[in-house]
Structure formats: structure tokens, C-alpha cells
Amino acid sequence: GATLSPRVHRWYDLADAVARVDVPSTPEKAAREVAVRLESAVVARLHADVGVGVQLSGGLDSGSIAALAALNSSGPLRAYSYRSKVSDPEVPAIRSLLARLPGRPSVTWVEPPSTAAMPQTLEVAMGAHGGPPGSMSVISEQHVFRAARQDGCVVMLSGQGADEVFGGYLKYRAVYARSAAARGQLGAAFAAGAGLGISLAADMGSAWATYAGAARYFAHRQPAQSVFGLSEGTRAPLNDFEALSMADMTWLSLPTLLQIQDRNSMAESVECRTPFLD
Numbered sequence: 448g449a450t451l452s453p454r455v456h457r458w459y460d461l462a463d464a465v466a467r468v469d470v471p472s473t474p475e476k477a478a479r480e481v482a483v484r485l486e487s488a489v490v491a492r493l494h495a496d497v498g499v500g501v502q503l504s505g506g507l508d509s510g511s512i513a514a515l516a517a518l519n520s521s522g523p524l525r526a527y528s529y530r531s532k533v534s535d536p537e538v539p540a541i542r543s544l545l546a547r548l549p550g551r552p553s554v555t556w557v558e559p560p561s562t563a564a565m566p567q568t569l570e571v572a573m574g575a576h577g578g579p580p581g582s583m584s585v586i587s588e589q590h591v592f593r594a595a596r597q598d599g600c601v602v603m604l605s606g607q608g609a610d611e612v613f614g615g616y617l618k619y620r621a622v623y624a625r626s627a628a629a630r631g632q633l634g635a636a637f638a639a640g641a642g643l644g645i646s647l648a649a650d651m652g653s654a655w656a657t658y659a660g661a662a663r664y665f666a667h668r669q670p671a672q673s674v675f676g677l678s679e680g681t682r683a684p685l686n687d688f689e690a691l692s693m694a695d696m697t698w699l700s701l702p703t704l705l706q707i708q709d710r711n712s713m714a715e716s717v718e719c720r721t722p723f724l725d
Contacts, residue, residue, distance in 0.1 A: 462693055488725035489515040489604065497601035500525040502591060502719075503544075503554065505537030508606030508615070510544050512722055516604060517548040524552040527595050527603070529587045531559055557594045559587065575714035576707070585707055592715040601717060607708055608723035611695040614688060617646055622691050629686065 471477040489512055493499055501513045503526040517524045528541055538556075545552050560568040572580045572589060580586055595603055610616050614623075624639035683699060684690035695701055705721075712719040 461697055465693070484725070485511065485722060486515050486519070488722035490519045491725070492602075492604055492720040492722055493520055495602045498525065498599050499602045499604065500527055500595050500598070500600035501604045502588075502606065503528045503541055504606070505540035505544075506606070508609035508723065510540075510606075511609075512604050512606055513544065513552070514548055517550060517552055523550050524548070525595075525598065525600055526552050526554040527557060527591050527600070528554055529557045529559075529591050555594055555598065557587070557591050559583075560590065571714065575710045585711065588708065589711040589714060592712050592717045592719075596715045596717050603712065603717055603719050605708065605719050605721050606723060607704060607721045608696070608701060611692055611701050612723055614692065616695075616700075617643060618685075619688060619691065620646070622685055622688055625686050626688065 471480055493516060499516070499520070501509065501516055501524060503509045503513050513524065513526055526541075526545060528537070530538055541554060545554055568586055568590075569579070572586050575589065576585070592603065595601075620639050620643040624636045624643065627633075627639060628636035683694055708719055
């Protein structure tokens with residue numbers, strides 16, 4: 448007969464946690480601290496009673512994790528990488544990285560599904576995600592997890608989250624240029640804007656996709672869940688790097704990417720671990 452009075456409260460807030468961190472006094476000290484923390488995060492995620500592998504692309508994110516895992520792993524490291532074709536531009540970078548690592552880890556190349564296999568591939572993807580996948584990248588990632596599981600690799604390390612933490616997306620250059628101009632740092636603003644223009648010009652084939660993806664940052668957006676503490680009409684902060692990074696991690700890009708990754712890995716009975724989100 449007692450009346451329950453539950454108390455609803457937020458048990459963890461990323462912005463509060465970040466605000467309490469002592470910022471290193473110089474870029475050099477910051478770089479050293481990042482290196483120490485990242486290695487610690489990778490080592491913690493190597494603990495497993497089963498095979499551990501790494502999702503590997505040609506970028507710095509997964510490459511850093513692969514290097515730290517190879518340096519701290521007791522057994523041979525296994526890497527898995529998706530390539531659309533043998534001449535994929537990321538292939539040389541991946542081979543170059545692995546050739547420098549202890550034990551010269553092997554890589555399993557995961558190929559795109561054949562035309563004949565595509566109907567079954569789509570059916571599996573729709574079952575995992577509850578609807579049609581938004582892009583081929585969803586299917587390619589699931590294929591990577593499937594190859595790992597077939598190899599007996601039950602735990603995978605992923606570079607997810609690094610772009611949100613370190614500003615790896617093109618939009619961060621635009622935000623930096625805008626904020627530098629507002630501070631009167633016109634040289635820095637011009638350099639950032641010029642770099643952004645060069646990057647966009649070099650990839651004109653995906654210019655429309657880039658524009659379509661950027662448009663949502665300028666429009667009103669209603670987050671799917673009120674648990675984020677956001678009201679209708681919330682906009683992405685486009686004049687502050689740290690604020691945009693925080694928004695990406697908590698309610699813009701990362702929650703969606705993690706949901707896709709979680710469903711892909713769980714569909715293949717693989718546990719995916721993300722050191723950059725430590």
C-alpha cells in the first residue's frame with residue numbers, strides 16, 4: 448500500500464564531465480595525454496577469452512587502434528577491411544600500415560556481395576535494422592562482421608567516434624573558419640575556408656550528397672528522444688567547435704552511427720568495442 452515516489456535524474460552528463468577535465472597547458476602535453484589515454488582504452492578492450500580483431504580502413508582512426516592493439520596484443524592481430532575492388536585507394540595505405548606493425552598482422556579483405564547474393568543480403572540487413580538500409584555502407588559493415596565471426600573473431604575494435612572527438616568531418620572546417628572570422632583571425636579563417644574548398648573540389652562526385660547531408664545542420668530539428676534535454680527547434684551549433692562536437696556525440700551523428708554498428712555486429716553475434724568513446 449505504500450506510495451512510490453520515483454526520482455528521475457540524469458546519472459551522467461558528458462558536457463559536465465568534459466567541463467571538469469583539467470585542460471593540458473600546451474598542445475604537446477595534450478598530444479601526450481591523448482596518446483596515453485588512447486593506448487589505455489585500447490588495452491582495456493583487448494581483454495577477452497575469444498579472438499579479437501580490428502575493423503581497418505585506410506584512415507588514422509582505425510589505423511591508430513590497429514597499431515596500439517598490435518603493440519599490446521599477446522597473440523597475432525587480425526584485421527578485417529572492406530574493399531569495393533582490388534584497386535580501392537585505401538588498400539595501399541592498409542598494407543603499408545600492417546607491414547610496419549609487430550608480427551606483420553594479416554588482413555582479411557571483405558568483398559561486396561555478388562549480384563546473385565544481393566536479395567538475400569538485403570533481406571538479412573532489413574531483418575537486422577527493421578527496414579531497408581540507408582546506404583551500401585551499412586551492408587558493407589555487416590559483411591565485415593560476418594567475415595570476422597566466420598573466422599572465430601568474436602570481439603572487434605572499431606574507430607567509431609574519432610571524427611566527432613577530433614573534428615574529422617568537413618563541416619568542422621567550416622565551423623572553424625566561421626569562429627576564426629568572428630574572433631578577427633582572418634588569416635586562419637581564410638586558410639580553413641580554402642582547405643574546405645579544395646577538399647570539396649577534389650570530390651565533386653559526391654558534392655550533392657555532401658550538400659544534402661549538410662542541409663540538416665541548418666534546419667530546425669526535433670530529436671527523436673526528449674531524454675537528450677532538447678526542445679523542438681533545436682539547431683546544430685555551427686559557430687563553436689566544441690559545441691558541435693558535443694552535439695555530434697550526444698544527439699546528431701554518433702547515436703545513429705552507433706545504432707547501425709550495434710545492429711550490424713549483433714546480427715552476426717559479434718561484440719564491437721569503441722576505444723575512442725572511452
